[in-house]
């Protein structure tokens with residue numbers, strides 16, 4: 542089972558889980574809006590960009606379009 | 621290798637097209653932005669892959685510099701989301717959206733879910749979520765019983781679809797009810813009841829992903845790509861199948877994919893079912909007044925309805941407020957404003973999704989390896 546880091550904490554997440562689902566399972570939201578609202582995934586299919594997070598240092602990745610990989614580090618805006 | 625047929629979208633339409641094109645001896649390239657084939661309905665299913673063709677998954681096509689004799693657009697549809705107070709809260713997700721997240725590993729066991737909005741998708745989602753262990757508190761369809769009965773009665777012509785509908789019936793179903801506002805952990809419905817829920821799964825029907833077809837200059841009529849009997853668009857060599865030509869479900873998508881891929885005329889009459897769905901699930905006027913002046917319309921740029929009150933087109937709203945200029949490039953607010961304000965779609969510019977230069981290079985390789 543891939544071990545990933547979400548906002549600094551380690552989680553064991555079943556393979557094939559999306560980053561967006563892993564975040565929700567761990568009770569994290571995703572991006573922070575311009576006015577500072579916490580946003581979470583909306584469309585689940587790559588359209589809305591509400592699930593954007595930083596993955597292994599790369600910003601603005603859509604969490605719903607990425608599967609977890611062992612060693613992956615994900616940070617959200619609010620963290 | 622140069623390909624004869626390039627297909628964008630690996631849902632039921634694109635997969636049927638790929639199988640047919642392969643069968644008549646074409647060199648096929650199938651591209652999809654998901655990590656595997658299946659599209660929306662067969663997301664995460666195994667055993668769909670087709671041998672003997674080239675495939676590029678996790679690849680989003682943002683411009684159309686593809687070199688081939690036939691390009692088949694099978695880009696499918698997305699959900700229509702309408703703004704109401706609280707719709708930007710994290711527990712408010714799409715109906716198909718929540719289903720997609722569950723298929724991607726979201727734990728739903730024991731969670732209370734209100735499914736709301738419009739269309740046959742709501743029942744499919746409710747059934748799938750219950751199967752996955754969710755407690756579906758309510759399925760709220762905005763259409764009235766009157767129009768739904770019309771839908772049921774007319775289904776005799778499509779026997780497989782009756783079976784589907786019966787299998788999905790749920791005692792928690794209510795017609796003529798819709799969400800009016802959401803607060804953390806709950807939702808207020810139009811009939812006055814307040815429901816506690818972990819998720820409000822809400823979508824108001826489907827809208828086609830027209831961006832690539834518009835970019836290619838294909839003729840669009842009444843919101844869909846127009847095609848001839850062989851699924852060819854107004855641009856020679858470019859074909860469109862599935863939800864792009866009318867929201868009509870998986871059988872229509874597969875029949876059209878088969879026609880385009882095999883370059884034969886479409887079999888069966890699917891137009892009547894498209895029209896029936898459109899009429900039965902037409903959105904009611906009341907939904908236009910759910911958003912208040914301080915309700916966010918453009919989620920990317922946090923633009924409220926009040927800020928665009930004086931604007932008369934998407935273009936004007938963009939220039940004055942940045943409405944529709946964020947990362948989703950107006951896909952969410954643009955579709956909502958087409959309904960709320962009757963604003964027609966804006967012109968599409970390349971690239972149709974925000975992309976990194978690296979991705980553009982990757983695509984060029986895909987097109988001309």
Ligand SMILES: Cc1cc2nc3c(=O)[nH]c(=O)nc-3n(C[C@H](O)[C@H](O)[C@H](O)COP(=O)(O)OP(=O)(O)OC[C@H]3O[C@@H](n4cnc5c(N)ncnc54)[C@H](O)[C@@H]3O)c2cc1C
Nearest residue numbers: 629631632633652653659660681695696716862863869870
């Ligand atoms: C969120 C959602 C959930 C649904 N769930 C159900 C259900 O449970 N039951 C049911 O009967 N029907 C469901 N439907 C309806 C169902 O999707 C359609 O009836 C049918 O699948 C349409 O097939 P299609 O091939 O036209 O499109 P789709 O199945 O939507 O496939 C289109 C594919 O193209 C890809 N794509 C689009 N643009 C690009 C691009 N630029 N680059 C690369 N790839 C691209 C998409 O990611 C997608 O994989 C759902 C629809 C949606 C939107």
Ligand code: FES
Nearest residue numbers: 585587589590605
């Ligand atoms: S949830 Fe919409 S893009 Fe990821």
